[in-house]
Amino acid sequence: MEALTVAGRTEVLITDTLPSRLLPERPDxxxxxxxxxxxxxHVALGVADTLRSQGLNVEVIGLPDRDEAKSLDVAESVYETLAKFGLGRHDAVVGVGGGSVTDLAGYVxxxxxxxxxxxxxxxxxxGAVDASIGGKTGVNLAGKNLVGVFWHPTRVLVDLSILAALPPSLLRExxxxxxKAGLIGDRDLFELLRSRGNDADLREVVRRSVAVKARIVDEDERETGVRAHLNFGHTIGHAIEFASPLSHGESVxxxxxxxxxxxxxxxxxxxADGVESAIEKFGLPVEIGGLDHNRVHDLLRLDKKRDSQGLRMVLLKNIGEPLVEHVDRADVEVGLSAIGL
Ligand SMILES: NC(=O)c1ccc[n+]([C@@H]2O[C@H](COP(=O)([O-])OP(=O)(O)OC[C@H]3O[C@@H](n4cnc5c(N)ncnc54)[C@H](O)[C@@H]3O)[C@@H](O)[C@H]2O)c1
Ligand SMILES: [Zn+2]
Structure with a gap:
């Protein structure tokens, strides 16, 4: 088992199987x-059994799938269940699932x-390398994650045996x-991915990506500076995700x-060639057809990183050297034409 602390508050444990003591010590x-x-x-029921065997009173609450879980309506119905259950100040919420569960569980x-x-x-x-770590929680309204707070988990339990059993599509995503973690913060991780693709050792992949996220969150918890680097690939990626049926990982x-x-x-x-070949090796798309070009530009106009001087994107000077730069329409065109848009 490997452990590291994020933001002085979260113990991240990377394990081969879930430990019998799932929660940090707390007598009350x-x-x-x-x-x-x-x-x-299947994982949540096992977690519930383990907690019950330690004398805790456990309620399992099933959420709708994917981002359907991240709404104020769902949060309200969870609050109602918590009220009936009598969840008190010294009690705990445990999120078992992908990023949509941990975002909603954190928010609740x-x-x-x-x-x-x-x-x-x-x-x-x-969820293991990104969403569960760093304390960002949230629900969607008209846009993604418009309502949320920073709230750090006390512990994140990354069980490698669960990740090793994921269907290939979720692993690729x-x-x-x-x-992204390799490109913005770990050259060795990038080289590993470039040479091994999906066959890269999962423990190494998780350990290194978690370390990059932890380091960035430690440095800039509230995203006033370097935390923005975690948005590498996400400016055009989010526009594609919004305008197409592609998943988050494919769009990114x-x-x-x-x-x-x-x-x-x-x-x-x-x-850039190495980046493209790594993505091809994963089986993720490097080109997309059939999307309206102007629609992507329109969506980029709504990007959160835009300021009075225009669109800002996270770019790379080198592996591990991200910078936030203003880009104009012609610059964006270079990126869009590279992916067939
Ligand atoms: N808070 C943050 O910092 C942060 C960072 C990145 C992403 N996010 C959020 O995370 C969400 C996406 O997370 P995600 O990609 O993990 O998706 P997800 O939670 O929507 O899960 C994707 C799918 O995987 C299924 N699934 C989950 N675990 C499985 C398992 N072990 N085996 C088989 N199927 C399984 C789910 O039922 C779902 O259908 C988005 O809402 C995004 O906004 C948050
Ligand atoms: Zn992402």
Whole structure:
């Protein structure tokens, strides 16, 4: 088992199997609400059994799948269940699932009784290396994650045996974020992915990506500076995700190719070919057809990183050297044409 601490508050444990003591020591905890989603129910039921065997009173709450879970309506119905269950100030919420579960569980825990403990058991690669760590919680309204608070879990339990059993499509999606971690903060991780693709050792992949996220969150918890680097590949990626049926990971893969090509043009980044071949090796898309070009530009106009001088994107000067730069329409075109748009 490997352990590291994030933001001085979260113990992240990377294990081969879940430990018998799932929660940090706390003598006055009586009740635990386990929030989960369809694909992670098998893990959640095991977690609930383990907690019950330690004398805790456990309620398992099933959420709708994927981002359907991240709504104020769902949060309200969870609050109602927590009220009936009697979850108190010294009790805990446990999120078992992908990022949509941990985002909603974190949000509910942060707001229930003005804040109760939350622990996460991420069951997707994306959840393990990104969403469950760093304290960002939230629900969607008209846009993604418009309502949320920072609320750090006390513990994140990453069970490698759960991740090793993921269906290939979910593993690939997570690999887009793992590649991002390598590109913005770990050259050895990038080289490992470039040479091994999906066959890269999972423990190494998780350990290194978690370390990059932890380091960035430690440095800039509230995203006033370097935390923005975690958005590499996400500016054009989010626009594609919104305008197409592609998943988050597939869209980020395309956004990553585009951002690498823009980096090549503006900052002389020398690894754009390597980035593209790593993404191809994962089986993620590097080109997309059939999307309206102007629609992507329109969506980019709504990007949160835009300021009075225009669109800002995270670009790479080199592996491990991200920079936030203003880009104009012609720069964006270079990225879009690289992915067939
Ligand atoms: N808070 C953050 O910092 C942060 C960072 C990145 C992403 N996110 C959020 O994370 C969400 C995406 O997370 P995700 O990609 O993990 O998706 P997800 O939670 O939507 O899960 C994807 C699918 O995987 C299934 N699933 C989960 N575990 C499984 C398992 N072990 N085996 C088989 N199927 C399983 C789920 O049922 C679902 O159908 C988005 O809402 C995004 O906004 C948050
Ligand atoms: Zn992402």
């Amino acid at each position: 905890r009586r009740r635990v609400a386990v929030l989960t989603q369809p694909g992670a129910t 825990a942060a707001t229930w009784l003005r804040g109760v403990e939350v622990v996460h058991v991420p069951t997707t690669l994306l 997570g690999m887009a974020e793992v590649l 893969a395309l956004g990553t190719v585009a951002a690498a090509r823009i980096s090549e043009k503006l900052l002389g980044f020398g690894h």
